[in-house]
Amino acid sequence: MSATTVPATWNKARQQPGRLARLFDYKPFLVFACLLPALGLLGVFLTYPLGLGIWLAFTDTTIGRRGVWIGFENFEYLFTDPIFWNAVFYSVFYTGVATLGKFALGLWLALLLNNHLPLKSLLRAIILLPWIVPTVLSAIAFWWIYDPQFSIISYLAVDVLGVRTTNFDFLGSAWPARWSLIAANIWRGIPFVAISLLAGLQTISPSLYEAALLDGSTPWQRFRYITFPMLMPILAIVMTFSIIFTFTDFQLVYAITRGGPVNSTHLLATLAFQRGIPGGQLGEGAAIAVSMIPFLIFATLFSYFGLARRKWQQGEGND
Amino acid sequence: MADVSIRQARKSYGSTKVLHGVDVSIGDGEFVVLVGPSGCGKSTLLRMIAGLENITEGEIAIGGKVVNTVPPKDRDIAMVFQNYALYPHMTVRENMAFSMMLAKAPADVIEAEVQRAAKILGLDVLLDRYPRQLSGGQRQRVAMGRAIVRDPQVFLFDEPLSNLDAKLRVQMRSEIKELHQRLKVTTVYVTHDQIEAMTMADQIVVMNGGRIEQSGAPLDLYDTPANLFVAGFIGSPAMNLLSGRVRDGAFHADGGAVMPLPPGAPPTATTYGIRPEHLRLDDAGIAASIIVVEPTGSETQVSLNIGETHLLGAFRERVMGRHGDTLMISPDLDLVHLFGPDGRRL
Numbered sequence: 001m002s003a004t005t006v007p008a009t010w011n012k013a014r015q016q017p018g019r020l021a022r023l024f025d026y027k028p029f030l031v032f033a034c035l036l037p038a039l040g041l042l043g044v045f046l047t048y049p050l051g052l053g054i055w056l057a058f059t060d061t062t063i064g065r066r067g068v069w070i071g072f073e074n075f076e077y078l079f080t081d082p083i084f085w086n087a088v089f090y091s092v093f094y095t096g097v098a099t100l101g102k103f104a105l106g107l108w109l110a111l112l113l114n115n116h117l118p119l120k121s122l123l124r125a126i127i128l129l130p131w132i133v134p135t136v137l138s139a140i141a142f143w144w145i146y147d148p149q150f151s152i153i154s155y156l157a158v159d160v161l162g163v164r165t166t167n168f169d170f171l172g173s174a175w176p177a178r179w180s181l182i183a184a185n186i187w188r189g190i191p192f193v194a195i196s197l198l199a200g201l202q203t204i205s206p207s208l209y210e211a212a213l214l215d216g217s218t219p220w221q222r223f224r225y226i227t228f229p230m231l232m233p234i235l236a237i238v239m240t241f242s243i244i245f246t247f248t249d250f251q252l253v254y255a256i257t258r259g260g261p262v263n264s265t266h267l268l269a270t271l272a273f274q275r276g277i278p279g280g281q282l283g284e285g286a287a288i289a290v291s292m293i294p295f296l297i298f299a300t301l302f303s304y305f306g307l308a309r310r311k312w313q314q315g316e317g318n319d
Numbered sequence: 320m321a322d323v324s325i326r327q328a329r330k331s332y333g334s335t336k337v338l339h340g341v342d343v344s345i346g347d348g349e350f351v352v353l354v355g356p357s358g359c360g361k362s363t364l365l366r367m368i369a370g371l372e373n374i375t376e377g378e379i380a381i382g383g384k385v386v387n388t389v390p391p392k393d394r395d396i397a398m399v400f401q402n403y404a405l406y407p408h409m410t411v412r413e414n415m416a417f418s419m420m421l422a423k424a425p426a427d428v429i430e431a432e433v434q435r436a437a438k439i440l441g442l443d444v445l446l447d448r449y450p451r452q453l454s455g456g457q458r459q460r461v462a463m464g465r466a467i468v469r470d471p472q473v474f475l476f477d478e479p480l481s482n483l484d485a486k487l488r489v490q491m492r493s494e495i496k497e498l499h500q501r502l503k504v505t506t507v508y509v510t511h512d513q514i515e516a517m518t519m520a521d522q523i524v525v526m527n528g529g530r531i532e533q534s535g536a537p538l539d540l541y542d543t544p545a546n547l548f549v550a551g552f553i554g555s556p557a558m559n560l561l562s563g564r565v566r567d568g569a570f571h572a573d574g575g576a577v578m579p580l581p582p583g584a585p586p587t588a589t590t591y592g593i594r595p596e597h598l599r600l601d602d603a604g605i606a607a608s609i610i611v612v613e614p615t616g617s618e619t620q621v622s623l624n625i626g627e628t629h630l631l632g633a634f635r636e637r638v639m640g641r642h643g644d645t646l647m648i649s650p651d652l653d654l655v656h657l658f659g660p661d662g663r664r665l
Contacts, residue, residue, distance in 0.1 A: 205402065205404065207400045207401075207402055208404050208406060210369075210371050210398075210400070211398070211400060211404035211406075211465075212406075212417075213370075213371070213391050213392065214369060214370075214371075214391050214392065214396065214397065214418075215392070215417050215418035215421060215465075215469075216392035216418055216421050216422060217392070217421050221421055225406075225417070226406065229408045230407070230408060
């Protein structure tokens with residue numbers, strides 16, 4: 001069948017969009033325009049300082065003197081520097097022990113708070129306190145707690161309980177100082193771990209525990225076979241963050257001991273600062289900071305593999 | 320296998336009473352369905368049998384042994400949860416083997432038991448999958464498989480079909496019933512769906528507001544509901560319940576309909592009950608005006624008004640008619656239910 005009548009045609013010319021409108025319709029431009037603010041912020045505040053730091057590590061810059069490229073000289077020097085190796089050792093030790101402590105206590109606290117307790121929300125709020133207080137403030141509090149003369153712990157042990165005759169020497173010698181700082185870091189880090197793990201615990205359906213109860217499990221078996229594997233994904237995330245934050249810690253150590261006594265409590269971050277700013281050796285300080293990068297990459301890889309979505313979380317086929 | 324007897328079971332949360340003294344006796348190998356609207360306490364009762372809720376008062380005995388203080392794992396029961404409660408991080412095999420693994424059974428015994436249960440339920444090919452990779456019906460089956468592996472004395476089902484679509488629900492319904500006939504394990508099944516209750520149960524326990532309204536065989540409940548609640552709850556479409564009173568040998572409903580009474584009907588009746596399927600077309604009957612006609616193929620449901628009295632009829636015949644047309648109907652007098660002012664059957 002063919003049309004015998006010609007329908008009236010619509011003659012109005014289609015309005016052409018303006019230049020600007022066409023520009024914004026052009027997808028590559030739009031992508032670029034949308035990314036620009038984020039790229040700008042990242043470039044100015046992340047890439048530039050990081051790049052500058054890495055560049056400085058390969059120069060002999062000091063404060064007030066523009067340096068020249070010296071290749072790996074800073075690193076070669078650091079490799080022979082026992083104080084640097086001491087800082088590497090303490091950074092790893094500090095991170096390892098503090099992470100272990102934070103997770104053991106944080107998980108325990110999370111499990112406790114996951115029960116039905118009176119005043120549960122109030123308790124949760126109180127738990128968060130160490131995390132809310134600025135680090136420097138809590139560091140000063142610990143400084144007092146660890147004070148050789150006015151320490152409250154010494155007061156309790158010597159004057160109240162009478163179990164000791166002399167005050168504790170918390171910060172005066174290497175190992176007590178190291179353990180004291182780790183204790184302060186654990187105290188500060190617990191809330192983050194506990195609250196994150198508590199959030200993870202609350203996503204586990206109570207009926208799983210009921211099913212396990214009927215299946216004849218003991219409380220330990222319920223933890224071992226239900227809670228722990230189901231908490232694993234969030235545990236891995238929180239642990240990665242915790243390791244990174246602990247390894248790069250600065251405030252607590254610098255406010256309490258400044259790396260002393262005799263450099264025994266220097267972390268890489270505090271040593272880098274000490275050499276770079278008060279010491280004026282910007283290049284050497286930067287080199288110390290750059291030497292943290294391999295450790296942090298390792299921690300990130302740990303998260304990458306540890307976090308790799310487990311098979312049971314995926315919906316796809318079994319192959 | 321064992322019988323279950325519940326004697327004067329009460330449950331309260333603080334001052335809120337959920338169950339007010341419930342007595343149920345469940346014979347060995349029987350399939351009992353607890354049915355009632357949501358909040359009637361049926362799930363609480365089931366959880367009390369399982370040991371997931373403690374018993375405030377009264378006692379529950381499984382196989383003649385009072386279990387009030389026996390922990391859940393020692394009650395020798397298995398439960399299928401509404402959301403299946405499959406362990407998401409374990410394969411089907413591990414899910415089914417979990418209880419035996421905890422009991423430290425030897426590996427070959429576990430494998431044999433899992434295979435046996437998998438075969439019964441047709442899960443053989445799914446054993447290495449994770450719950451995420453299964454459909455709703457398959458998950459349901461795994462949940463049952465987990466229960467079967469335990470070889471318990473009593474199966475408990477807590478609304479197991481409510482997460483499935485309508486078609487699958489009908490299919491799983493008959494699968495569960497078939498399973499029960501095969502395994503002959505005492506089963507307590509909770510549902511709010513009276514059709515599930517009617518089709519599956521040996522004995523139905525109708526609960527409402529923490530009390531038992533009536534218990535008995537499905538058809539007994541259908542034929543002789545003990546009170547208005549059961550009359551309205553059992554049967555689909557629901558029974559027509561007309562309030563009014565008896566005068567001059569007939570029932571005068573509030574809306575104006577005058578319904579014939581069976582001979583010897585008690586004059587104290589205040590509610591007249593007639594199931595939609597017990598109304599028939601009768602040229603000598605009562606004139607009713609059609610509101611809506613709903614043909615389902617096998618029968619035709621017609622919404623009717625007699626005066627201001629609303630009635631629903633279900634007829635085998637294909638009723639043709641439009642809104643406002645007149646239909647002559649009459650109730651089957653043998654199947655009229657009369658209830659007194661206290662709501663009890665007369």
